[in-house]
Amino acid sequence: MSSLKHAGPLPRDSDIAIVGIAGEFPGASHLDELWPLLCNASLVISPIAQQGRWPASQSTGYCQHAGFIDNAHCFDAGFFSIAPVQALHIDPQERRLLQSAYHALENSGYFLDAHGDVGVYAAAMYAHYQRLDEGTTPFSTSFAQIANRISHRLDLHGPSLCVDTMCSSSLVALHLAATALRNGECRTALVGAANVHTTSGKFRLLCDGGYLSRSGRCHSFGAQADGYVPGEGSVALVLKTFAQAQKDGDKLWGVIRGSAIGSDGGASAFTVPVAEAQARVMQKALERAAVGAEQISYVECHGTGTPVGDPIEIEGLAGVYGAARKAASPLSIGTVKGNIGHLEAAAGLAGLAKVLLQIRHRQLAPNLGAIPANPKLDLKAAGLRISSHLRDWPGPHLAGINSFGAGGTNAHVIVQAPPVPAPCTPAPTGEFFFPVSGHTPEALRQRIEHLLQWLDRHPDATPYSIAFTLACTREHHRYRICVAASQLDTLRTTLRLALDSAFEDSRKAAASLPGPPVPSGNSAMDYQRGISVDWNALYPQKYLVELPPYPFGRQHFDALNAESAKLTAPAEPPSPKASSLLQWTCIPGTGPSLLLLTPTNVSIRAWRAQIAFFQRQHFNLLIPIYPGHDDNQLPPAPFTLPDVADEIARYIDQHLTGPIHCAGWSLGAAVALHLADRHPHALHSLTLICGSARFSYSIPHMLRAFSKEVHHWRELIDLQLGNDLQGKCTLLAGASSQALALYYPLLRSHDLSDRLSSLSTRTLIIHGAADTCISEQECRQLGRLLHSRIAVLPGGHLLPITAAMSLNTLLLEHML
Known part of the structure; x- marks a missing residue:
């Protein structure tokens, strides 16, 4: 697109565009809730005992704090046509990522053309949701299922695999997906990772190794660093090559210019990182991105807050980035772990999500836990500074993301802001149809409520863009309404009235018709009767907006915790x-x-x-x-x-x-x-x-x-x-x-x-x-x-x- 304006280096056709994203984090059920949390320097770590996940008799070692997502064991089995008894034995990480993957596809506009040529690259590192004891009903889970379930339930035909390199898993999965896209193995890639604390034994295991914080904080780069705090979360991204995204007219969250992975080898103890090895993957990613270290203005660090790991990461950063900078312009660094904890297998994508939000808002979020700073870190000599307060981020917006596995697998990704598109032609005006649907009456009611709240927050949205997004880029379910409006005020009023309706199953309406359904010419009436409507013909111009995601049901499934089942x-x-x-x-x-x-x-x-x-x-x-x-x-x-x-x-x-x-x-x-x-x-x-x-x-x-x-x-x-x-x-x-x-x-x-x-x-x-x-x-x-x-x-x-x-x-x- 020759009309695009670029604030940084020109994206290349083979670069990887991020066209959709979704996630849930401690303290943030959706991505749009994460940015206020970061801006306000919020700490959302909570006492384990308050969660009631396990009986008080089950020890979590010396660790008493963690990051928890809401409704970690909840799932909408009916939406994905999964029997409840089957859902009970599906790993919660698999369930949460399946829902996040669906939300990411919604965010990308995938359902406008659900072509199926999508590869799934998932990441996980704990498979504790299983029961194999004698005298019990046995069940087990597999990492492969996490990716394969997404491909199966969403009818995606590309490569489908799950990666475990411990804490670097999600960025390694991202690297593999980017490579597959460049090689033409799939047209679109879905990358995701999830981390859920399913057993108290996980905490005891990590405490025995001395990995976790006794203070209940991730003091990344701070003098009080004493280990990390585990956090839960689920993150999913939708990727295409930049050329394909341009062709499809997609909105972009960011562009991945380059990535690299590598191993520590045998230079140190098995779980002790190696600065030279980390520096090698940073340098290789920069070379693939075709940018100099001096052009990078922010790095989202691994920064787990361990006494050993933080100084080694700073040493690696200093060797690659610090050496290329002038003393007057140190490189800003930070990590999301101080806010939400270490999401382990999902940590790399959580860091990338933070960077994408910083790019969108043109600001750097404050880093938590580094005051007072670790005296072992000579940041000034290293050419680095910790982003300690919310401040503007002048362009060009080029950032690096670090993610390192405890076994020595390292990953580094270079991401840049998307090119700024030229002003769009004005959206069409007139009266439009707004179809809204849900798998259940409750889901439909929630979608209407969420849409009303969204309209209040976005008074400048155009009716056409909302109608296009609802009609063409969202799936249509059994329970339906369709309202007509030309102004947002009318749309609000009509939706509020619809909340008092008794929602009917459109499948029953279609089944009651004598013979095959025949369109009446009234799109709203046909839609509510379950008759197919050619929405793409009604809305030929693409104006995608980020409407609220589908509100999944929250039925609780936990086969491991007998006490929870009793409660x-x-x-x-x-x-x-x-x-x-x-x-x-x-x-x-x-x-x-x-x-x-x-x-x-x-x-x-x-x-x-x-x-x-x-x-x-x-x-x-x-x-x-x-x-x-x-x-x-x-x-x-x-x-x-x-x-x-x-x-x-x-x-x-x-x-x-x-x-x-x-x-x-x-x-x-x-x-x-x-x-x-x-x-x-x-x-x-x-x-x-x-x-x-x-x-x-x-x-x-x-x-x-x-x-x-x-x-x-x-x-x-x-x-x-x-x-x-x-x-x-x-x-x-x-x-x-x-x-x-x-x-x-x-x-x-x-x-x-x-x-x-x-x-x-x-x-x-x-x-x-x-x-x-x-x-x-x-x-x-x-x-x-x-x-x-x-x-x-x-x-x-x-x-x-x-x-x-x-x-x-x-x-x-x-x-x-």
């Missing part, structure tokens, strides 16, 4: 007993348990929005049905609210393990307070919605206020709860006048105001600003609880219905 086992309903006050509705899930306690004469169906939301989060949901409510008969003997609380506590003791969360609404909040007071160790957290320690209004006042609010919100209640019955009727629990006559004295006598200061359960208090059943003073009184915070939402006493989204978000944040 997440769905609850079984209790055996009926004549003395039982309660009946139970149980909705099993693999996550934590959540008790939902309902108001007087309100059906458990009033929790409909919460049930749907927390089912998507895989919570184990339990809702007791009070005596006299929803067909649960009144007992012959009188009972009190403490009796109900005791009955719930017995249920917890007999049927549940692991963390138990409780959300009580109105009368349910009163029951929840008694539960926390009488059984202080039963609950992990407590949420009181429109609750009170002592009801200040009279019962008639509360009844009138509640009835008035129900009437005010009748249309929304009908919409949310109404099926064959009107919503208001569905909302009520059908308690008889005899039953209600028993509950009113319980409400009047409820008084735990003197006990609040002694309750220790972590509590969230949610109050409706316009609640006329519960006063603001009652809410403030609950604030006397020891570990509590108050959140006020717009609305009255029906917050779980009228402010469901905000309330659900508060609940989830509080519990997790």
Whole structure:
């Protein structure tokens, strides 16, 4: 493209373009969350014990800290057509990289032309997810599966292999992929690596070798360097030759000019690095890149923070880069390990991801852990300086990345900023179709929510580019919507309305048609009926934007940790007993348990929005049905609210393990307070919605206020709860006048105001600003609880219905 402007050396046709990237890191679920973390010099290492990965009886040696990703053992098996029992025995590293690979292909626009001529070059170094003991159900994993699974599930036909050179694995895989592209072995290459801590034994193994930090920090190049902190992560890149990327009109993240790999040989002990060997691969990569050492303005170092390794790496850098620089312009160096830990097999790609973000933002991120500096490192004499604060990075943007394996395999990569394209022609205007889909209704709902959040962050995006990206570069799944809009404001409004829709399976719609599907000429209608639409004809001009990735489901799979399996086992309903006050509705899930306690004469169906939301989060949901409510008969003997609380506590003791969360609404909040007071160790957290320690209004006042609010919100209640019955009727629990006559004295006598200061359960208090059943003073009184915070939402006493989204978000944040 002769119209391209270059801030550095001209990319050559055989150079390697990075056209797509995706990743997850400690503290950053997606790549766009990593840059703020780096800019703010955030440390996201956490205590191992807080994760609850393994029973407390399992030692991790002297290492007490590590970097963890969210939901490491979670996977969307259904999306990839993998049976749950099969997914259980797939290495979590394989699962996480499969999802990251899919996201990277989305980011690259691959599905615009899913040609299949894609090689997969994966990296891993720990295969601890296996069980071969006598007397157990055996299973084992193979590194080959990590790459082969991606090729199989995504129908990719190029070379498929996995590399293990320990900590340099991912850059070695990158080098092999670049070589294959230059040799014409595939048109596109997918490079990826994953690292997940699957056993506590890994930490003991590394502690025995003295590799890990006792201080819980990667003090790279710092005086306190005492070893590294292991980190989890998954990174995937999509690569093409620069010539192919130009031909395809791809957006570029960066260009790899050269790479080299080599070994320490036998010059030192097996795990002790050799400066001369590291220098050789740096020099060879520079030669292949056809640039001088003096042109490189930043190096992302291996920098593990070990007393032996850091000085040797500085010596190698000084011999290649330092010697080529003037004293007034030292080379800036840094490493991402100070922020997120050492991602081991994925460390090289994590460092490359940081460099690509620095290139995109034209800034160098601060390095953590090097203050005070290691006195053994004479950085000034070496012509180097540690990037200690966020600062501008003037071009040309040429960088090196180091990655060294404990067994002596070294890798170095030279990357440059992509050429700046000439200004694009304006995007077409007019009304466009915006197709959005998901493998499940929950996934579709999340995609809409994420798209709305993206639109708020990108007010200058063009409607055409969004429509093109959704229609032409994303796969289309079973549950679908398609909206038309010409302006972003209209698109936002239409998408928000779509959130309240009942999403239908497009396959059923297509199957109901008599004979083969026939396009109607209305693309939106055809799409929602499961009929193929030629989106490429509708959007012939390529305007790719980085929309949010597909929201994979989060079902938990961990075959190794029996204690974890026990903690997440769905609850079984209790055996009926004549003395039982309660009946139970149980909705099993693999996550934590959540008790939902309902108001007087309100059906458990009033929790409909919460049930749907927390089912998507895989919570184990339990809702007791009070005596006299929803067909649960009144007992012959009188009972009190403490009796109900005791009955719930017995249920917890007999049927549940692991963390138990409780959300009580109105009368349910009163029951929840008694539960926390009488059984202080039963609950992990407590949420009181429109609750009170002592009801200040009279019962008639509360009844009138509640009835008035129900009437005010009748249309929304009908919409949310109404099926064959009107919503208001569905909302009520059908308690008889005899039953209600028993509950009113319980409400009047409820008084735990003197006990609040002694309750220790972590509590969230949610109050409706316009609640006329519960006063603001009652809410403030609950604030006397020891570990509590108050959140006020717009609305009255029906917050779980009228402010469901905000309330659900508060609940989830509080519990997790």
